[in-house]
Amino acid sequence: MSTFGTYIKEKRINLGYSLEDLASKIKLSPQEIEQLENNQIKPTIYIVHDLVDALNLNTKEAIEKSGVKESLDTVRVSKTDYSLLWIILRAVGITSAVIFILLLSSIGNDTTEVFFAGMLIAILLSVLIGIQLILKSIKGPKE
Numbered sequence: 001m002s003t004f005g006t007y008i009k010e011k012r013i014n015l016g017y018s019l020e021d022l023a024s025k026i027k028l029s030p031q032e033i034e035q036l037e038n039n040q041i042k043p044t045i046y047i048v049h050d051l052v053d054a055l056n057l058n059t060k061e062a063i064e065k066s067g068v069k070e071s072l073d074t075v076r077v078s079k080t081d082y083s084l085l086w087i088i089l090r091a092v093g094i095t096s097a098v099i100f101i102l103l104l105s106s107i108g109n110d111t112t113e114v115f116f117a118g119m120l121i122a123i124l125l126s127v128l129i130g131i132q133l134i135l136k137s138i139k140g141p142k143e
Contacts, residue, residue, distance in 0.1 A: 003065070004036070004066045005037040005038055006039075007057075008036060008055060008057075009037040011055040011057060017055075018030075019034055022054060022055070025050075025053075025054040026047070026051065026054050042067065044068065045063075048062050089128055089131060089132055092124075092128060093128045093129075096128070
C-alpha cells in the first residue's frame with residue numbers, strides 16, 4: 001500500500017505537473033508539496049481537499065491515505081457555520097440597502113442626518129462586501 005505522499009506524487013507526475021504547477025493550483029509552496037510527497041509533513045483536511053480538486057483524485061481514497069479521516073466531522077460543522085454566516089451577511093446587506101433607500105426618500109427632511117446615516121450604511125455595506133470576498137476565498141470542502 002502506497003503512502004499519501006507517493007500517491008499524490010504519482011498523480012502529479014501522471015498529469016505532467018511540476019511542483020510549481022501544483023503549487024500554483026493550491027495554497028502551498030513547491031517546498032511544502034515536496035515535503036508532503038516525501039511524507040515529512042502531514043496534510044490537513046483542507047490541503048487534501050485542494051489536492052483532490054487540483055489532481056482529480058478520488059476523494060475517499062485521498063482521505064483514507066492521508067490519515068485525516070477523523071477531521072471530517074469538524075469540517076462538516078465548519079461548512080454549516082460558513083453557510084449560516086453567509087445567509088446572515090446577505091440578510092444584513094439587504095436590510096442595509098432597504099434602510100438606505102428609505103433614508104434617500106426622506107431627503108427633504110434633515111439632510112445632515114440622512115447624509116451621516118447614509119455614510120454609515122455605505123461603510124457597513126463595504127465591510128460586508130469585504131467579509132463576503134474573504135469567505136469566497138476560503139474554499140469549503142467537497143461533500
